[in-house]
Amino acid sequence: MKAVQFSRFGGPEVLEVVELPDPHPGPGEVRIAVRAAGVNASDWKKRQGLMDQDRPQTLGYEAAGIVDELGEGVTDVAVGDRVFGFCTDGAAQAELAVLPFYAPIPSSLDFPGAAALPAAIETAMRALDQLGVERDSTLLISGASGNIGSAAVQFAVARGARVIGTASPANHDYLRSLGAEPVSYGEGLVGRVRTLAPDGVDLALDIAGSDVLPELIELTGGPEHVVTIADFAGAEKYGVRFSRGDSGRALHVLGEIGELIESGRFSVPSVQTFPLAEVAEAHRAGEEGRVHGKLVLVANGS
Missing domain, CATH: 3.90.180.10 (Medium-chain alcohol dehydrogenases, catalytic domain)
Incomplete structure (x- = not known):
């Protein structure tokens, strides 16, 4: 071959x-x-x-x-x-x-x-499983418009969670179409998120890296409420869980994605x-x- x-x-x-x-x-x-x-x-x-x-x-x-x-x-x-x-x-x-x-x-x-x-949906689902995202959770996703981020948004929305996602302004309409509330990333993120969620958020997922973990910890109330797939050094520094494939893969998503696609809940x-x-x-x-x-x-x- x-x-x-x-x-x-x-x-x-x-x-x-x-x-x-x-x-x-x-x-x-x-x-x-x-x-x-x-x-x-x-x-x-x-x-x-x-x-x-x-x-x-x-x-x-x-x-x-x-x-x-x-x-x-x-x-x-x-x-x-x-x-x-x-x-x-x-x-x-x-x-x-x-x-x-x-x-x-x-x-x-x-x-x-x-x-x-496969790679995007397994990574996204694994992180949501590790965070324990469920109905009525408020989840902040840093880096929500890429392949993994958009999958995480859609899975969380399908679970009944409220999702706030960071992205550049050009991608805000896209995030809205997936069911997320968009905010711009960068300096002042905490304030922009608190405008939408005055008491902070329950959980946060870091997909983009960009040294955002301190802000996510502040918004969630502690490192135990944050998972990153992008910042291994920051995870060690701040006590945040780093999600990796050898820590238990979410292979169940392969069999579940079809129903979400066919029902129009996943693009x-x-x-x-x-x-x-x-x-x-x-x-x-x-x-x-x-x-x-x-x-x-x-x-x-x-």
Whole structure:
């Protein structure tokens, strides 16, 4: 099969599409003919040598496609079914991928739209689960307009929470369309939030980083009411929980997102696609900030 790989660290030019052995699913896993695979900032960080040091490396943790091989014990899907999910060995940007965690693609979604979901929705749901967001909670989300932030807004609204979200003024109407009350980020944030919630908020989620944890702690009344996915150093400094995948993943969201999409309570982010063979250009576009929404590679003729 063809797959994205790099054998040395560097710029997008080190990426190659190479021939690798076909993978096969283990017990409880499925193999898919990949139609689309998500690209994330972690991909170019890996390529630059800022994360894993192993070489050569493949890339990609989220994919959507058509089941073409079943592992032992798999009975919930069949060959030919459309599914999306996580490729935990980091080799989703390929013609074939093995998914240990998967779910049917909602009928209204195409393959690129489905491939845009796994990482963002799992991260958002995990953080809300860790915070204990529930009906009638007031939640402040710092960095609410990106892929993870918009997912968190919609999940929290679906739970019956009141959501206040920070974003640039250009994204305020977008947040309103998702059910959040927007405020601008930056200096004076505490005052702007208190204008909407005079007694502060119950919980806060930091998605953007930007050294905002002291303000979130002030607004919630304590670090135990705050979770960050973006500021590891700040979390250690202020006693805030840092949410990471190895602390318990919210994989249940893969099976739950379909009903939210089909009922109109979740809007999928916009997607920009590149052919698998143009992965280097996809990295350039992502690193230069030329992509609005989610970056996705398409394969197998999609």
